[in-house]
Amino acid sequence: MSKPLFADVILPLPLRDKFTYLVPASFEPNMKLGVRVIVQFGARKYFSALVYRLHQEPPSGDFDLKSIDAILDKEPIVNQAQIIAWEWVADYYCCSLGEVFKAALPSALKLESQSNVSFNPHFNMEEELTGEEEALLLMLQGRGQANIKEINQFLGRKSSYATLKVLLEKNAILIEERLKDSYKPKTIGVVKLSDQFSTPKAIENIFEGIGRAKKQRELLEYFLAETVFSEESQNSLTKKELLEQTGISDAVLKVVVDKGILTIEEVEIGRLIQNHTEEQFLYELNEAQEKALVQVKEGFQTKRPVLLHGVTSSGKTEVYIKLIEEVLAQNKQVLYLVPEIGLTSQLNNRLKRAFGDRAGIYHSKFNDAERVEIWFNILEEKEDAYQVVLGARSAVFLPFKKLGLIIVDEEHENSYKQFDPAPRYHARDMAVVLGQIHKAPVLLGTATPSFESYFNAKLKKYALVELKERFQGIELPEIVVADIRKATRQRQMKSLLTPELYDEVKQALEKEEQVILFQNRRGFAPYMQCTSCGWIPKCQNCDVSLTYHKYRSSLVCHYCGHTTSLPDTCGECHSDDIRTKGYGTEQIEEELGILFPEARVARMDLDTTRAKRSFDQLIYKFETKQIDILVGTQMVTKGLDFEHVRVVGILNADQMLNYPDFRSFERSFQLMAQVSGRAGRKNKRGKVVIQTSQPTHEVLAEVASNSFDLLFNRQMLERKLFRYPPYFRLVKIVVKHKSRERLDLGANQLAAILRKLFVNQVLGPEYPVISRVQTWYQKEIWLKLDKNKQLSPAKKQLMDVIGQIKGLPNNGGLIIYADVDPM
């Protein structure tokens, strides 16, 4: 007898280990790395797990070794390069492979015990069944589908898996129904003559069956005229065309079908081939771009990532497009990352113009079926697979096989970092790793580099290429700093606008030019306050004030969504004089309507862009000048390319500059330079007005003179002194508990052990700016690790300590996780 085979599988759980199962002998021939299997875990739970390793070493320990219950895939659904990347993510970001697995796969490819079970329509009814099996099948047939819990209830058992397994083997049910269901290929109805009318002779008698039914006759006549009697003599019409052209109802067609004259067949069509786009043209690069292109390629030769630092509107995108063209010519794939979904539609149009249907988008707002289809297209290298994938963060997990180039646009953006849940990965850094795995060049592009990347360039870990001029040689916008306090003192404020900004907006409108106004607060007012006692309405679940949203006339928590109506009286002193404080985008929009009644104003923030296409619609309207002034949060700042924007206003720079974080100056600079960069991109120089009550702030002077190096050098001294990135590596350890006392206890225990191990590299525990979110109190401990020392052992120690603390009695209900390179 041959030795038994074992499979180590990855379960979609935050557990650190791999789990070993026995492969039943009958499964052995079909067992492969990278296929999904159904396994039992714990007493009652079933999961789809991924086969990670196959071997013949029996696991040690005398526990009850379970077998694999079913194999879900014929072929692997992930490739080897992906697994290597996952291992890196799990190791570097201190999480389990299971968590990476969970994040990487479109959810339709993960089924858990909630999965739906349904009756298999192809089931052979002659098959012998027990009474219970039959009852269950009847139930499934009647209801269409049921989840495992419902089936347990139906059978009156804790676990019905044994029964399901038998039915699965008999081909009576589909467990992967949720997968099949959402991944069902899209079909269209095609109408044909039924077989008995396949000869011309038979057609002569075709109307006999119709009799005098007028509508049926009309329908059939049209069908015949367009098919057998037409010049092209095609043999079918789509149902849609037939009904639309004749204006006859579906019911009439059904009668003709029931009479056995016509048949309708459902034919699969690719879901993604929606609008075909022809490749049109590529722009010729100008001299500066051409030079940058050559330098980028030289950088690639050295096998290092290249940082392309080009001012806003210098034409970086066109340089990328040229590079992509060359990679496609070698028949390789390109991954083009952008920090936000909102950016994909403008860019996609530019890519389609150059590469037609070879370019396409992938991101998390797509529905499951679309994502699965893209996944398999790429995995199986199908004909209509995108060769250029434009995507947000999650696109790094696609099953690429032959990546020839990775572009990370706006590489400085924080939204590349996943905040919650694990894996808390940074897509830019993962792109660099993917580049190593695939031996593919990596290009990071931005007008305002992150300090991390710029530092890497200074250390020659990255090659640096610069583009210092705007395309067409238009000067960068003129930046004016406007003093809010002075204007208020002199009573010159026009509502929320300083006279400087008001005048610029007014002039722009007169000349039919466009304006962007930026304020990083949505809602009407960030908070309300009682004028007599100072009381501020706060969220019941979080330690934050509630934001006033006027259009909903309610107070909303931006951390947990908790919504309440407006208070009539103060919660403390019962005074009825409660006023709004500060202002968000909603208020600016309203005020502009009063200041410039003739202007068309629109707002772009989370509240106005929830619907799937709303963002694209706003951009389209602004592009086509149906909007004069666009008010928005950071959504308006990045990457967008508009022709007619002349004026950009930053309503309040103080909030950014005063934010308590070691990166706040770096971020303020990036944000202000980026939003300014939307002005004067074509034809004429733009103008930017920054409103502030600290007009002499050095960061503002640096933004105004576009002195990135000045800011960088100054800030880097501080980073070194206070041991912050990019000199040191940070790990933030977040501890949460519903009880404040238990949190304090657990956090202190953890910090004490960490101090023993890491001595003076430990900071905290401390409450972060917001000490309670969604009813959880939270504290943070920070590790500052030496970059030149091995990180892996330190992280392993850390994870061990975390496990140890969680396991202590009294620490139930404590959540602890590590966030490596927190943003």
Ligand SMILES: Nc1ncnc2c1ncn2[C@@H]1O[C@H](COP(=O)(O)OP(=O)(O)OP(=O)(O)O)[C@@H](O)[C@H]1O
């Ligand atoms: N060689 C070229 N020929 C024609 N048009 C060009 C060329 N290069 C750039 N442009 C146009 O100039 C504008 C700005 O270029 P692009 O959007 O590529 O700049 P960018 O450097 O990516 O800017 P940002 O950093 O602000 O996103 C675009 O409308 C682009 O189409």
Ligand SMILES: [Zn+2]
């Ligand atoms: Zn809240």
